[in-house]
Amino acid sequence: MPLYHKLGKIPQKRHTIFKKEDGTLHYEQLFGTIGFDGMSSLMYHLHRPTQVKEVGKSLDVTPRAAVEHNIKSRLLKGLEIKAQDDYLVSRKTILFNSDVHVGLAAPRKSMTDYFYKNTDADELLFIHKGSGTLKTMLGEIPFEYGDYLVIPRGMIYQISFDSEDNRLLMTESYHPIYTPKRYRNWFGQHLEHSPFCERDFKLPQNLQTHDEKGEFLMKVKKQGQLHHMIYATHPFDVVGWDGYNFPYGFSIHNFEPITGRVHQPPPVHQTFETSAFVVCSFCPRLYDYHPQSIPAPYNHSNIDSDEVLYYVDGDFMSRKGIDEGYISLHPAGIPHGPHPGTYEASIGKKGTEELAVMIDTFKPLKLTQAAMDIDDGKYYQSWLE
Numbered sequence: 001m002p003l004y005h006k007l008g009k010i011p012q013k014r015h016t017i018f019k020k021e022d023g024t025l026h027y028e029q030l031f032g033t034i035g036f037d038g039m040s041s042l043m044y045h046l047h048r049p050t051q052v053k054e055v056g057k058s059l060d061v062t063p064r065a066a067v068e069h070n071i072k073s074r075l076l077k078g079l080e081i082k083a084q085d086d087y088l089v090s091r092k093t094i095l096f097n098s099d100v101h102v103g104l105a106a107p108r109k110s111m112t113d114y115f116y117k118n119t120d121a122d123e124l125l126f127i128h129k130g131s132g133t134l135k136t137m138l139g140e141i142p143f144e145y146g147d148y149l150v151i152p153r154g155m156i157y158q159i160s161f162d163s164e165d166n167r168l169l170m171t172e173s174y175h176p177i178y179t180p181k182r183y184r185n186w187f188g189q190h191l192e193h194s195p196f197c198e199r200d201f202k203l204p205q206n207l208q209t210h211d212e213k214g215e216f217l218m219k220v221k222k223q224g225q226l227h228h229m230i231y232a233t234h235p236f237d238v239v240g241w242d243g244y245n246f247p248y249g250f251s252i253h254n255f256e257p258i259t260g261r262v263h264q265p266p267p268v269h270q271t272f273e274t275s276a277f278v279v280c281s282f283c284p285r286l287y288d289y290h291p292q293s294i295p296a297p298y299n300h301s302n303i304d305s306d307e308v309l310y311y312v313d314g315d316f317m318s319r320k321g322i323d324e325g326y327i328s329l330h331p332a333g334i335p336h337g338p339h340p341g342t343y344e345a346s347i348g349k350k351g352t353e354e355l356a357v358m359i360d361t362f363k364p365l366k367l368t369q370a371a372m373d374i375d376d377g378k379y380y381q382s383w384l385e
């Protein structure tokens with residue numbers, strides 16, 4: 001997060017004496033990335049954050065490929081993923097490669113009896129349905145429909161939902177998730193041509209400090225295993241922190257689309273970047289205003305990337321038979337484009353209400369059985385006249 005933030009009490013100078021009311025010391029922890037070269041935060045605990053009591057069972061949650069080498073365009077009916085009580089159990093990876101796992105989740109219950117951290121990957125959650133609060137060791141972020149939540153790897157969190165009707169699109173990224181570099185200046189500040197800026201981010205707030213000893217279950221994802229660890233103190237015992245490495249939220253509704261006289265390419269919708277994939281937000285916007293413009297996209301060959309489009313809401317001008325929660329996968333190497341009739345029908349249209357999230361990966365994606373279970377099986381033939 002290219003933004004400095006702090007919450008709670010911290011000493012004036014780092015790595016110096018910082019005492020509790022009883023005269024004992026706080027325990028400082030550097031929470032950093034990319035060795036000591038990336039973003040970091042410096043936090044102050046009531047107790048040592050290293051007090052492991054037991055290491056219990058480990059579950060293998062590595063995704064398995066049902067389709068290893070995909071050349072078909074696919075249409076997956078995302079809302080057919082079954083709702084389940086537990087947040088982690090409800091998370092189903094549908095598409096993956098060595099850089100990124102894309103998944104869906106329909107959790108019914110809040111996470112209350114354990115804590116979770118993903119040490120393998122940054123997580124990007126998109127809230128399609130539901131609302132609640134992301135609770136972390138660095139503070140809380142309330143979320144609602146349309147929010148992206150960026151959770152850096154290693155962040156301990158719980159997630160709390162306001163109701164049982166929740167639908168999430170998840171991305172686990174094995175590379176750090178940033179906002180696009182071209183929208184930031186040399187200092188990291190968002191530039192004037194950026195479709196969003198610092199004011200749009202939801203930063204952690206309401207830091208809760210728990211001074212509790214006992215047995216605290218933490219499920220730690222590492223190397224595709226979900227390790228069950230028992231810690232001796234409450235993981236949310238931070239009295240204060242500052243720095244740049246923290247979770248944050250961003251509402252897709254705050255993305256200000258960039259439009260033009262003729263069709264603008266997908267990068268104008270880019271919201272996040274990594275070294276291995278990008279995430280774009282397709283938001284309600286005015287169409288191209290050249291008198292001869294064709295608003296629907298041209299056929300295109302994304303030779304170098306698989307394209308995943310998650311349809312959130314609104315009408316989709318270039319597609320037929322698309323409903324909310326549907327996911328199209330257009331694999332690298334073959335062209336795709338507007339469905340028959342939609343290219344012509346888009347001429348003269350003034351705007352669109354479409355809302356969608358796109359994930360373009362630079363390596364091909366494999367499909368899991370969970371994806372095959374919701375695959376319509378015939379989408380690849382849907383351009384035939």
Ligand SMILES: [Fe+2]
Pocket residue numbers: 300307330336
């Ligand atoms: Fe495309």
